Amino acid sequence: MEKYLEILNYTIYGAAILLLLIGLYGALTKKSLIKIVLGLSIMDSGVHLLMIAIGYLKNGTAPIFSPGHENEMSKMVDPVPQALVLTAIVIGFGVTAVALALVIRLYKHHNTLRIDEIKNLKW
Amino acid sequence: MKKAIILISLTILGVYLIDIFTGIGFGTAHFASGVKDAYLIGSKETLKVSNVVTSIVVNFRGFDTLGEVTVLFLASMALGGILYKKRHDVGERSVLFPSTRIVMSGAKLLFPSIVLLGAYVFIHGHLSPGGGFQGGTIIATGFLLMLITYRNYSVSHQRLSYIESSAGIIFIGIGLAGYFINGSFLSNVLPAGKLNDLFSGGVIGIIYVAVGFKVAAELTGIIYTVLHEKD
Numbered sequence: 001m002e003k004y005l006e007i008l009n010y011t012i013y014g015a016a017i018l019l020l021l022i023g024l025y026g027a028l029t030k031k032s033l034i035k036i037v038l039g040l041s042i043m044d045s046g047v048h049l050l051m052i053a054i055g056y057l058k059n060g061t062a063p064i065f066s067p068g069h070e071n072e073m074s075k076m077v078d079p080v081p082q083a084l085v086l087t088a089i090v091i092g093f094g095v096t097a098v099a100l101a102l103v104i105r106l107y108k109h110h111n112t113l114r115i116d117e118i119k120n121l122k123w
Numbered sequence: 124m125k126k127a128i129i130l131i132s133l134t135i136l137g138v139y140l141i142d143i144f145t146g147i148g149f150g151t152a153h154f155a156s157g158v159k160d161a162y163l164i165g166s167k168e169t170l171k172v173s174n175v176v177t178s179i180v181v182n183f184r185g186f187d188t189l190g191e192v193t194v195l196f197l198a199s200m201a202l203g204g205i206l207y208k209k210r211h212d213v214g215e216r217s218v219l220f221p222s223t224r225i226v227m228s229g230a231k232l233l234f235p236s237i238v239l240l241g242a243y244v245f246i247h248g249h250l251s252p253g254g255g256f257q258g259g260t261i262i263a264t265g266f267l268l269m270l271i272t273y274r275n276y277s278v279s280h281q282r283l284s285y286i287e288s289s290a291g292i293i294f295i296g297i298g299l300a301g302y303f304i305n306g307s308f309l310s311n312v313l314p315a316g317k318l319n320d321l322f323s324g325g326v327i328g329i330i331y332v333a334v335g336f337k338v339a340a341e342l343t344g345i346i347y348t349v350l351h352e353k354d
Contacts, residue, residue: 013144020140021133028129050144055159058150062252063175065167067319073167076175078159083179087191090256094198097345101205104352 012053019046033103033113037096044092048085055081171315172249172324180254181327181334185309189294192337196287199341199348206352222272230272237265245335249324255331259338266343270350278347283340290337297326297333 023043027036055078061069063079103113110118162179172178180188222230245258269276301310309326316323 009149010141010145013141013149017137017140017144021137024136025129025133029126053149054144054147056150060150063163064252065173065175065318066251070167070318073160073163076159076163079162079175079179080158082176083184086176086180086254086256087187090191091194094195097349098198098201098205101202101349105205 012056013050016046016049016053019043019049022046031114031116033106033115034100036115037099037103040099041092041096044088044096048088048092051081051085051088055079167318169315170311170324170327171318171320172327173319174249174251174254177249177254177327177331178324181249181330182309182311182324185298185330188334189298189309192291192294192334195338195341196291199345202345203348206348208351221274226272230268234265234269237268238262241265241335241339245331246328247321248331248335249327250319250321255334256338258335259340260342262335262339263342263346266339267346270346278343280344280347283344283347287337287340287344290333290340293333294330294337297330301326 023039026039057077060077063076166172166175166178170178241258241261244253245255248254298309301312302308304312311325313325
């Protein structure tokens, strides 16, 4: 029983790393351009989850001094990864938007979404 | 063959990452004596901001947020440039199916409250969860609802760019005011006030309202550009 609880402690890391690997796999192997962008987006969520999980504190509260709870500083989770992830989400949104716009342009130019039908884009 | 190489390298990466993160440990107080306490104490004692994430994003790392807003602006500009069209080529929006009367009335009813919720989220960004980016995104979803419900609902691009640039100028102006009064860019020039008061935290509230307007205008512009993408 103890051992299972020990493993349960790391499930959130496992889920985040799994998301990261799934996204990377999709971006590397899929042929459709839309699926590649989706893979990058999934990888983004994995990285965000991983960063948030580093700052977690057991039984911790949100880093907000709400009225009546001004002196619970030692119980608060780390606010630094949360601020970093806030930045990362916005940048990820911008990257996805520009990538999808480029996909629209490529589709108009080549009339296909499959990356292996576009010359010089296959590895 | 290719897939095997990818799978092997991904497995190596996964094992390596799991090794690193089990070493760090989950939910333990491994950052207790680090930078966390400095941010928490600084936010509570000197800035009087109750939401510590907001005080980090807007004050301690305010220059970083200025760069982030610039990246978002560049993304919306790049989108407009990539999907460029001559003005008279902008045709009808691509609509899958016309919306029914229920959807139309519901959208009209919901739109003001969505905008109000967004404004609430970014005005109270230093007191409760939320802030400029989140509030701006909520407002943009309201515009998305209106744009996909009504075929002929349109947003003036010129007005959007005026809102966007004036919000950006307010952000930089506050930063320059900090430079001329206190000697460092984006430093707090207004009195800090009381913890958990609406007018607390000095310039943080003003900057986050400006960021909220800027993000709302940029996201609405992006949505409008993509919705008009039709051949």
